[in-house]
Amino acid sequence: MVNLDSIKLLVSNDTIDFIAKNGQVELGHIEGLTYKNKVNFDKIGIRGLNRISIDNLKNTTTIEVSAKILGKDYIQGINKNTIEQVIQTINDKNYVKFNDKSFIDNATLLRMDVTDNVKMQLLDRTILYKTLSTIPLPKVIQTTLWNTKQNLGVCWKGTQTSLKDRIIAYDKTMQLKFKDKTLHITDYANKVMNDFKDVIRFEQNLVSLEAIRGYYKTNNLKDVLISDVKANYLKFDKMTRNNKELVLFEDEYYGMNFKQIRNKLGDERIIDMHNFEWDRILNFIKIHNKNNWHRYQKELIDVFNKMQQKKGNEQSLINTIKKELLYA
Numbered sequence: 001m002v003n004l005d006s007i008k009l010l011v012s013n014d015t016i017d018f019i020a021k022n023g024q025v026e027l028g029h030i031e032g033l034t035y036k037n038k039v040n041f042d043k044i045g046i047r048g049l050n051r052i053s054i055d056n057l058k059n060t061t062t063i064e065v066s067a068k069i070l071g072k073d074y075i076q077g078i079n080k081n082t083i084e085q086v087i088q089t090i091n092d093k094n095y096v097k098f099n100d101k102s103f104i105d106n107a108t109l110l111r112m113d114v115t116d117n118v119k120m121q122l123l124d125r126t127i128l129y130k131t132l133s134t135i136p137l138p139k140v141i142q143t144t145l146w147n148t149k150q151n152l153g154v155c156w157k158g159t160q161t162s163l164k165d166r167i168i169a170y171d172k173t174m175q176l177k178f179k180d181k182t183l184h185i186t187d188y189a190n191k192v193m194n195d196f197k198d199v200i201r202f203e204q205n206l207v208s209l210e211a212i213r214g215y216y217k218t219n220n221l222k223d224v225l226i227s228d229v230k231a232n233y234l235k236f237d238k239m240t241r242n243n244k245e246l247v248l249f250e251d252e253y254y255g256m257n258f259k260q261i262r263n264k265l266g267d268e269r270i271i272d273m274h275n276f277e278w279d280r281i282l283n284f285i286k287i288h289n290k291n292n293w294h295r296y297q298k299e300l301i302d303v304f305n306k307m308q309q310k311k312g313n314e315q316s317l318i319n320t321i322k323k324e325l326l327y328a
Contacts (some may be wrong), residue, residue, distance in 0.1 A: 002227055003077030003328075005203065006066040008111040009225070011103055013059045017098035028057060041095045044158060045187040049089075049181045052096050062110070066088070068180075072188035077115055080225040109223040111207050114231045115213075116328040117172070118321060119199045125171055128200070129154050131317055132169060137239055146170065150178035156239065164207050167235050172201040202232045202325060233325035240318050267303040278304065 028037030041052040048069025054061045065076045069089050076082050085098055093099045120128065126147060132154045133145035144155040154168025173196050176183055181186060183189050206212045212219045215231045256264070274280040281300060286293045 001079055001081075001119075002225055002229070002231075003115050004067065004225075005077060005113040005115045006064075006111075007078060007113070009063045009065070010110050011061050011098070011106045011107040012061070013054060013056070013061055014107055015098050015102040016054070016061065016096060017099055018094075019054065020095045023054070023095070041203070044093070044095065046093055047186070049093065051091075054096070061096070063090070067115075068182075071186070072191050075117065075199075078225075080306050083221070083225060104222050107226060109212055109219045109221055110209070112212060112224075114204045114206060116202045116232045116325050117196070118202060118324040118328065119198050120200055120320075121325075125152060128317070129169070129171075135240060137320070141239065142166075148195050150174065163211065164205070165211075167202065167204040167232065169200055169202050172196045172199040174240060175201070177240060202236070204232050204235055206231070231328055233322060233326075236325055237322055240322075264303065267300055270300065271304050271307055274306075276307070 018028050020041075023039040023041050025036050026038040026040065027034050028294070036056055038056065039054040042054075044050075046069070048066045048071075050062065050064040050066070050158050065078075065086065067082075069073055069086055070076060070078075071080055071089075073082065073085070083104060087098055087103055091100075123178070129147065130150055131146060137143060137156065137202050140159050142157050142159050146153045146155065151170070152174050153168055155166065155168045158165025173193065176193060176196060183192060186192075206215070209219050212224070215229050215234065216224045216227050218224065271281060272282060274284060278301075281304065282297060285300065286298050289296050322328055
């Protein structure tokens with residue numbers, strides 16, 4: 001099911017049943033006549049409802065809203081099951097009232113954030129994001145690791161200028177705790193925080209009609225919400241399709257100098273290239289160290305045993321995430 005967070009919608013003014021009189025009016029002038037060109041409701045102070053702009057000349061209205069408007073049900077996101085609740089909540093604020101059915105049938109998406117909440121219980125979540133930030137990707141994708149006291153996650157951003165291309169994976173609980181100031185003055189803050197416990201939020205920003213239609217073949221709100229397209233899965237799969245499995249790793253190089261790291265990686269490469277077969281590894285050592293192979297044998301067998309132990313407990317992070325995104 002398609003789940004959205006922040007969206008910008010365009011809808012015909014014919015779907016409006018009521019407009020409050022306290023909007024900010026922009027006047028227009030045609031042939032000496034003055035008329036209400038636009039009526040804007042900005043900085044409304046309502047959680048999740050950012051802006052409503054009514055354009056009388058174009059007979060259209062744009063609404064900027066996020067899933068935060070769902071209150072205690074924030075984790076559900078804007079989807080086919082909650083869209084009526086979103087519209088009803090907007091209507092209840094008495095700024096602009098829309099006809100529910102007409103709105104859903106006619107609204108189009110101008111911008112949208114596609115989200116998936118992946119739950120993974122980990123002792124150290126920093127390791128996960130460090131691992132994700134090391135995925136080898138095409139040069140057109142730039143990777144940034146966020147690792148501060150108030151922000152933990154990874155951003156993958158396309159470097160091409162013709163099409164904005166961005167997907168992020170981040171610690172949603174941390175984001176809510178430090179960035180979502182309006183949440184903590186509500187009476188449902190604890191519920192929302194508990195709902196998002198252990199959640200890795202994957203979020204893809206589709207900021208143009210081209211980007212939206214690239215996945216859904218349409219930007220009609222109703223058609224997008226009932227679509228079976230898994231945009232975040234498709235994006236992540238495309239990014240990682242040609243990579244070997246990426247394994248969740250501990251910071252095994254902590255406390256080592258660069259020379260020690262190089263030696264360790266070299267030993268691991270020798271072991272890996274001989275497919276963990278000790279007889280072949282030992283033969284390789286003897287061939288290239290005729291006079292001192294005993295010394296290197298002792299060093300490599302220690303690395304060999306640690307790698308064998310680790311190999312049995314490794315988790316394929318990429319495949320796990322793909323599975324979660326596919327069935328989210």
